[in-house]
Each structure stands twice: as C-alpha cells, then as structure tokens.
Amino acid sequence: MNSRETANVDEPRTVSYGDVEAAAARLANRAHRTPVFTSRAFDERAGGQVFFKCENLQRTGSFKFRGAFNALLQLPEEQQRRGVVTYSSGNHAQAVALAGKLLGVPATVVMPEDAPRVKLAATRAYGAEVVLYDRAKEEREEIGAKLKRERGLALVPPYDNPHVVAGQGTSAKELLEETGALDLLLVPCGGGGLLSGCAIAARVLSPGCRIVGVEPENADDAARSFQTGVLQTVENPDTIADGVRTPSLGRVTFPLVLRHVDDIVTVSEEAILRATRLLWERTKLVVEPTGALAAAALLEGAVALEPGGRIGVVLSGGNMDLGRLCALF
Amino acid sequence: MNSRETANVDEPRTVSYGDVEAAAARLANRAHRTPVFTSRAFDERAGGQVFFKCENLQRTGSFKFRGAFNALLQLPEEQQRRGVVTYSSGNHAQAVALAGKLLGVPATVVMPEDAPRVKLAATRAYGAEVVLYDRAKEEREEIGAKLKRERGLALVPPYDNPHVVAGQGTSAKELLEETGALDLLLVPCGGGGLLSGCAIAARVLSPGCRIVGVEPENADDAARSFQTGVLQTVENPDTIADGVRTPSLGRVTFPLVLRHVDDIVTVSEEAILRATRLLWERTKLVVEPTGALAAAALLEGAVALEPGGRIGVVLSGGNMDLGRLCALF
Numbered sequence: 001m002n003s004r005e006t007a008n009v010d011e012p013r014t015v016s017y018g019d020v021e022a023a024a025a026r027l028a029n030r031a032h033r034t035p036v037f038t039s040r041a042f043d044e045r046a047g048g049q050v051f052f053k054c055e056n057l058q059r060t061g062s063f064k065f066r067g068a069f070n071a072l073l074q075l076p077e078e079q080q081r082r083g084v085v086t087y088s089s090g091n092h093a094q095a096v097a098l099a100g101k102l103l104g105v106p107a108t109v110v111m112p113e114d115a116p117r118v119k120l121a122a123t124r125a126y127g128a129e130v131v132l133y134d135r136a137k138e139e140r141e142e143i144g145a146k147l148k149r150e151r152g153l154a155l156v157p158p159y160d161n162p163h164v165v166a167g168q169g170t171s172a173k174e175l176l177e178e179t180g181a182l183d184l185l186l187v188p189c190g191g192g193g194l195l196s197g198c199a200i201a202a203r204v205l206s207p208g209c210r211i212v213g214v215e216p217e218n219a220d221d222a223a224r225s226f227q228t229g230v231l232q233t234v235e236n237p238d239t240i241a242d243g244v245r246t247p248s249l250g251r252v253t254f255p256l257v258l259r260h261v262d263d264i265v266t267v268s269e270e271a272i273l274r275a276t277r278l279l280w281e282r283t284k285l286v287v288e289p290t291g292a293l294a295a296a297a298l299l300e301g302a303v304a305l306e307p308g309g310r311i312g313v314v315l316s317g318g319n320m321d322l323g324r325l326c327a328l329f
Numbered sequence: 330m331n332s333r334e335t336a337n338v339d340e341p342r343t344v345s346y347g348d349v350e351a352a353a354a355r356l357a358n359r360a361h362r363t364p365v366f367t368s369r370a371f372d373e374r375a376g377g378q379v380f381f382k383c384e385n386l387q388r389t390g391s392f393k394f395r396g397a398f399n400a401l402l403q404l405p406e407e408q409q410r411r412g413v414v415t416y417s418s419g420n421h422a423q424a425v426a427l428a429g430k431l432l433g434v435p436a437t438v439v440m441p442e443d444a445p446r447v448k449l450a451a452t453r454a455y456g457a458e459v460v461l462y463d464r465a466k467e468e469r470e471e472i473g474a475k476l477k478r479e480r481g482l483a484l485v486p487p488y489d490n491p492h493v494v495a496g497q498g499t500s501a502k503e504l505l506e507e508t509g510a511l512d513l514l515l516v517p518c519g520g521g522g523l524l525s526g527c528a529i530a531a532r533v534l535s536p537g538c539r540i541v542g543v544e545p546e547n548a549d550d551a552a553r554s555f556q557t558g559v560l561q562t563v564e565n566p567d568t569i570a571d572g573v574r575t576p577s578l579g580r581v582t583f584p585l586v587l588r589h590v591d592d593i594v595t596v597s598e599e600a601i602l603r604a605t606r607l608l609w610e611r612t613k614l615v616v617e618p619t620g621a622l623a624a625a626a627l628l629e630g631a632v633a634l635e636p637g638g639r640i641g642v643v644l645s646g647g648n649m650d651l652g653r654l655c656a657l658f
Binding site for chain 1: 364385386390447606609610613614615616647651652654655658
C-alpha cells in the first residue's frame with residue numbers, strides 16, 4: 001500500500017491480506033502481541049480446544065489500538081499536525097487518544113454523555129479533547145463531520161475505514177500464527193471492523209476455518225444484513241454490550257463481511273453475562289460484556305461445534321467500571 | 330532430596346535452593362509457568378519497573394498448587410493410596426484437591442464454614458471431601474489432626490512444611506529467570522510459605538535483591554515476629570485478605586523468614602482495596618485482596634523505592650466471588 005495514495009483516511013476501498021501484513025509491520029513494537037489463554041472450564045463446555053485471543057490485554061484495553069494506530073500513521077504530515085477527530089462509544093476513543101499521543105497528532109473525540117466513566121477518564125488521561133453528546137438526540141457522525149469541516153481535522157472512523165480494518169485483522173493474524181490452523185473462529189461484531197479484518201487474515205492463514213461473527217440478539221442488524229444481503233440498521237439498541245451499539249455495518253465493512261465471513265449469530269443478554277462471569281471466575285481475566293460476545297456464543301450453543309474442534313475466540317476488550325460490573329450482576 | 334527419607338510430609342527440616350530446584354523439576358509440565366505482566370500505571374506510581382508474577386493464573390487460581398503438588402508427589406505409595414488431609418481458608422484446599430486428583434490421592438479438606446463460596450465449590454469440584462468447621466469455636470489444626478489419626482491420612486499443612494515451602498519458591502525462581510536481577514521483591518505473607526520459599530530462591534538468583542514480605546496491618550503477627558525475633562500470634566484477624574488470616578508463622582517458616590527475608594511491612598485495608606481495584610482496571614487481572622497485598626505495599630509507599638528500581642511483585646491468587654468483590658467496593 002502506498003501511503004501517498006491513501007492520504008484521506010475516510011476514502012473507502014477494499015482490504016487485502018497484504019494490507020493486514022503491512023499493518024502488522026507498522027504495529028510491531030508499538031502494539032502488544034497479546035497472549036493466547038486456554039481454559040479447561042471452557043474446553044469442557046465446548047467439547048474441544050478453545051484459544052482465547054486476549055485483546056483485553058492490548059494497549060488501552062481493547063483491539064481498537066491496532067486500527068487507530070495503523071490509520072494515524074498513514075496520514076500525511078500536514079494532516080498529522082492539524083489533528084484528527086473521531087466518535088466512539090469508548091474503546092476506539094482511547095485508542096485514537098493514545099495513538100495520537102504516541103505520534104504527536106492532536107486528537108478530538110466525540111463521546112456519548114453516558115459512556116462508561118472509566119472510558120471517559122482514560123480518553124482524557126491520554127491527552128485527547130473530549131466533546132460530549134446526547135445519544136438520544138444527536139448523531140455522532142454529524143458532530144464528527146462538523147468538527148472535521150470547521151477545524152480541518154481528519155476523521156478516523158471507528159470501523160468503516162480500510163486502514164482501521166487492516167489494523168484489526170492483525171489480531172487474528174497473531175492468533176493463528178500462534179495456534180496454527182483452527183476449525184472455527186468466533187469474533188464479536190459491531191460495525192464489522194474487527195470481524196472483517198480477522199476474516200481476511202483467517203482466510204489466508206487457516207483456509208478451512210469457519211469464521212463466525214457474534215452480536216447481541218438486541219442489536220442484530222449485522223446478522224439480518226448478512227442473511228438478507230441488504231444493509232439493515234438498528235437504533236440505540238438496548239444491550240449491555242455497549243461496544244456494539246453501532247447502527248449498522250459500514251460501506252467498507254459490509255462487503256468484506258459478505259465476502260469473507262461464513263455466518264453471523266446472535267446471543268442473549270443472559271449468555272453475555274454468563275460468559276463475562278465465567279471468564280472472570282475461571283480465566284481470572286477482566287473482559288467487558290462486548291468482549292465476551294464470542295465466548296457467549298460458545299456457552300449458549302449458538303454455533304455448531306465439532307467434537308474435539310479447535311476454536312479461536314477473540315476477547316475484544318476489558319474496559320469496564322467496577323461499579324458497572326456490580327450493577328450488572 | 331531423597332523422597333524415601335522424607336516420607337512423612339509433616340517432618341520439619343530446613344529448605345535449600347536445591348530443594349526449590351528439585352521442586353521445579355517435579356512441577357514442570359504439571360504446574361503452569363505463569364506469565365509476568367507489566368503495567369505503565371504501576372510503573373509510574375512506583376517510579377520504576379514493576380514485574381507482576383501472575384500466580385492468579387496458576388492452576389486452581391493461586392500459587393498454592395506448587396507446594397501441594399510437590400508435597401503429595403513425595404508421599405510413599407502406601408500413603409498416597411490412603412490419602413491426605415489438609416486445612417485451609419481456601420486456596421490451599423483447592424490446590425490439594427487438584428493435586429490429589431491428578432496423582433490419584435484421595436483428599437479430605439477441612440474448611441471454615443464462611444470460606445468464599447467459589448472456593449468451597451471448586452474444592453468439591455476437584456473431587457475432594459470437604460469437612461466444614463466454625464472458625465469462632467474450633468481450631469482447624471485439631472480437626473485435621475483428628476482426621477489424620479482416625480483415617481490414617483497424611484497431613485499436608487498449608488505452609489509449615491519443607492516440601493510446601495520448596496514448591497512455593499518455584500514462583501520466584503520462574504520470575505527471576507524471566508526478569509533477571511531485581512532490586513526489590515515484594516511477596517504476600519500469611520504463614521510464610523510463599524515468602525520463605527521465594528526468599529530462598531531470590532537469595533541465589535538475585536543476590537543483591539531486597540526481599541520484603543507484606544501483610545495486613547490488621548494481621549501483623551509476622552511483622553511483629555520478624556521485628557522481635559520471637560514468634561507472635563494473632564487470632565481471627567479482621568482483614569479482607571482472607572488468605573492470610575493465619576494465626577502465625579510456623580516452625581519451619583519462621584526460621585527461614587528470619588534468615589532470608591530483609592523486612593516485613595504492613596498495609597492498610599484501604600490500600601489492599603485500592604490495589605485490588607487498580608490491578609483490575611489497569612492490568613485487567615482478577616486478583617483477590619490477599620493476592621494484591623504486595624501491590625498494595627507499592628501504592629501505599631510502605632517500602633522505600635529507589636528511582637528506576639526493578640521491582641518484582643507476586644500476585645499470589647485470584648479466587649474471589651463476584652458477589653464478594655461487589656460487597657467490598
């Protein structure tokens with residue numbers, strides 16, 4: 001990829017495995033190569049071997065750092081000086097804030113007023129300017145577009161961008177390099193950035209692997225979009241998985257999901273809670289409800305499992321208020 | 330060490346680094362080689378480099394598996410067939426239960442009625458018989474001795490045993506093999522098994538390293554014993570660190586602590602809570618309050634820190650009811 005041809009980070013185009021490889025080279029020594037955990041408790045429940053890719057242990061506490069850093073690094077110098085703006089329910093915000101700090105790029109972040117306190121605080125702690133909005137009355141995309149126009153900032157969208165998708169795909173690349181071929185890869189799905197990036201990597205690194213996205217029943221736009229082939233939306237869905245309250249797949253991610261993903265399944269709120277708790281108790285890992293979506297699919301039997309199968313599960317993030325956790329349980 | 334000479338696991342004797350090495354060889358591929366985590370948030374607070382040895386990620390969720398497995402493996406065959414008994418506030422119980430299951434040794438565990446629910450359930454799930462007692466009215470040592478006598482069981486004490494001490498020392502051995510020399514090693518202290526084992530290993534592997542035990546202010550018997558050189562006791566201390574509610578250091582561990590440890594410091598209940606929470610939020614690790622003791626010493630400034638120092642911190646366990654956590658905060 002020639003960075004001069006892709007100066008505008010919002011320009012839609014497709015993403016190849018070569019883009020994921022290039023992103024991995026850029027992220028080397030900047031992002032963590034997150035560990036892969038196993039758990040006898042989950043192996044027993046799944047009747048196979050489960051490999052957890054621990055993106056909750058990534059810098060800023062989620063996979064989002066991968067895509068944000070990859071995108072910011074490819075801005076022209078002049079744009080890096082002016083800065084970037086993004087909108088996010090939380091994890092992408094922290095990711096852009098830290099990537100901006102590391103690269104000297106001023107970052108402005110549009111966040112909902114009711115975003116988890118720990119995420120607001122962390123975003124500010126990384127030195128970003130936070131602009132709050134009311135999820136019920138305003139559209140974050142509009143606010144982002146306004147700031148972009150008025151301040152000359154580059155928009156770094158949370159998922160619908162080829163550089164972001166390529167960055168997120170490095171997570172599955174690392175996982176498969178460590179585990180070897182898998183039979184099944186389960187990935188949380190909100191806007192589809194992580195899912196499509198991981199699918200692109202898995203297609204090449206583990207050709208026989210079935211790639212399945214997981215979203216909450218209460219925010220099943222991606223599953224409906226996948227099944228009908230027509231982009232479906234959802235508005236302010238009521239789910240504890242606050243990281244996937246996105247309105248729909250995107251212009252970049254929807255075609256990639258249709259092309260590279262085998263299925264999208266949904267899980268109940270109860271299954272998400274159970275998975276969050278079981279991960280907490282048995283792997284000793286703090287995983288936020290959104291991050292536990294793929295594990296919930298295993299527990300709920302939302303996907304057909306071959307006995308003895310090798311299953312990759314992406315734990316996408318771990319940013320959760322302790323107060324919020326306790327309110328949930 | 331010749332196992333035929335040490336058939337009785339309660340026989341007191343001293344422990345050398347050679348015993349720790351022998352234990353490490355026995356534990357290879359049976360215990361996890363637990364990971365070492367770092368955290369920028371803790372580095373900043375400590376003004377140095379902090380290395381967390383994650384014994385919360387050990388089998389059964391604490392370091393206790395190391396000592397229990399090492400002790401059971403050295404029983405004569407005849408005794409292995411008859412079985413073992415132990416008493417424990419929780420983590421040692423699970424450790425003996427799993428070690429017994431893996432080695433085919435029937436395990437009976439004496440546990441307080443008010444032990445954390447998750448620990449009772451896990452001990453039973455590993456196939457051990459659980460005998461409950463009332464902490465306010467009964468002495469667990471007496472109940473254990475009675476079962477030993479009546480059923481011909483071997484007693485595997487939670488800390489006051491050379492094989493147990495040698496097993497626990499493998500934790501510091503692994504840590505130092507990974508980090509190289511350290512300036513300071515902080516280790517939680519209850520009965521002193523983990524502390525003395527780690528000190529024996531650190532003396533050899535990092536000769537200049539200052540070795541400091543950490544216990545709650547509310548259960549400061551080891552600190553007082555260390556300072557006076559005379560064994561002090563404490564009765565049913567009121568601390569959230571339920572793993573170190575032990576009455577005193579032991580016949581085996583007290584001399585080892587006096588000989589190999591540089592200091593024992595205490596931390597407040599508030600500092601233990603703050604450390605538990607900060608570990609939770611910043612490292613995404615579930616660490617029980619007892620397991621957070623050494624991290625609390627860093628946060629509370631209970632030990633003098635050299636700027637830029639390299640500090641090892643043993644996170645000793647992660648078994649905690651979610652309900653209990655929420656009640657604490």
